[in-house]
C-alpha cells in the first residue's frame with residue numbers, strides 16, 4: 248500500500264546545528280556556515296523568528312537539508 252505524504256505549511260520549527268556535541272546525547276553534524284566563520288550564531292530555524300537563507304527543510308527522519316553556501320532556491324541534495 249502506498250503511503251501518502253502530506254506537505255503542510257505553517258510548521259514553526261526550532262532547529263539548530265550549533266549546539267556543541269558534548270552538550271547533546273545524539274550524533275549531530277555541525278553547521279557549515281558556523282564552521283566557516285568560527286562562530287555559533289547561525290541557526291537553521293528559530294521558532295517565531297526566522298529561517299536561515301540556506302535552510303531547505305527536513306528529510307525523514309531527522310536529516311536537515313542545507314544549501315550552504317548557496318542561497319538559491321533550487322537545490323539537489325547529495326548523500
Ligand code: SF4
Pocket residue numbers: 264277278279280281289290291292299300301302303312313314315
Ligand atoms: S541551514 Fe545550514 S547554514 Fe543555515 S544554520 Fe542550518 S546548517 Fe547552518
